[in-house]
Amino acid sequence: MGDGASVRVEDVRKSFGTGDGLIAAVDGISLDVPAGRSVALVGASGSGKSTLLHLIGAIERPDAGRVVVDGQDVTGLGRRAAAHYRRTVGFVFQRFHLLPGLSALDNVLAPVLPRKAGFDRDTRARELLAAVGLAGRETALPSQLSGGQQQRVAVARALIGRPRLLLADEPTGSLDSATGEQLMDLVSALAAEHGCTLMVATHDMGVAERCADVVRLRDGKLTGTAIRGRGWAGPARGGLTGPA
Template structure:
């Protein structure tokens, strides 16, 4: 599907288009309403931050948008596809081809080198030059000299750079980032954020970013605020041009 899809009316289709989404999970004490009628649209190339207190549903919303958690109700359209109509296998293929995800934890495979961690998803997507593309992606995040190192041999900042290289290796239409600097010190976190914004600008990637950091949230063009499983506010932010790589 084209990166900037256009509908039959000539309007650009949102990359994220969710409407009245609910998520109810069972618990020993009864059902818990995690998301209570969330509606959000994010257009191609837009950067949107999601802020709010812990337990407000931010990560749950991201998981629904990624197709990693099935919504209980509502519409979940991402990159022009109706995720609620997809099987688990189709959702996995959809993520493989369209969505990069970066978590607070780095989620690297400890027994694989940096190069292998980035190359494996590319191989699974059928890229015949997977290792060459992975090396180029690691070079782009400043780790061309660390291809053969294992996660345990890398600093936290370097591990998150590998995670970014893996996420951008597929040239995703959408990047979902959940507190990507949460495990890093301030200086290293700033470097990772500058790199992430530079890569999204370079590849025209739409960004949905969960953060507790007000200054980081304001680097996105729009901030949405969550509380008690609902979106309660949306603010446009004046933003500086993306930092150069």
């Protein structure tokens, strides 16, 4: 098992066209995340957290700047290479995106299909469901699970491909804070156990505190960085290069 991917974000920009013109969702962010580190992205609604995670996961392409993961520029990849890169990343989406017609188990297996699920994968999917507290619910449909249980399925699904980088967008968004913090403890423990670098967008400071570093965004810009045990360094340049 690896020890996570390093992530280097270099002056990345992304704007979206709206009726009133362009909105700079991510407006020149640079950030250096060492392999294996856990980083929380915090900031008000609309500050660019999801967009930044989408750029790092190559779900969106930046207008300018680069994202370099383990030394590879992932921003200019062709379709096939981008698809290959995305398979090395675990993504928990803000609105979990479970497939409504599939059981919990098949949702966990979905990223590693259409290749036929071998015994090994099936076992791993069951182990992951057990790790997120859903043993016995393998055949449940998303509609038969609570919001928190659906989020747990989404976490298990994100880990099925043994990612070196786990990107989680508000993984606790629809949970009360106690349940959310419990799920976040689980996500951090699983990331550590699976050797993933972890980046989590969250509104919840209780969730953010479970990460080694906290990066604050405002209007698409980075406005501060806290490294555990060292307090805030801001306005920050985003180099998280201290000891983990």
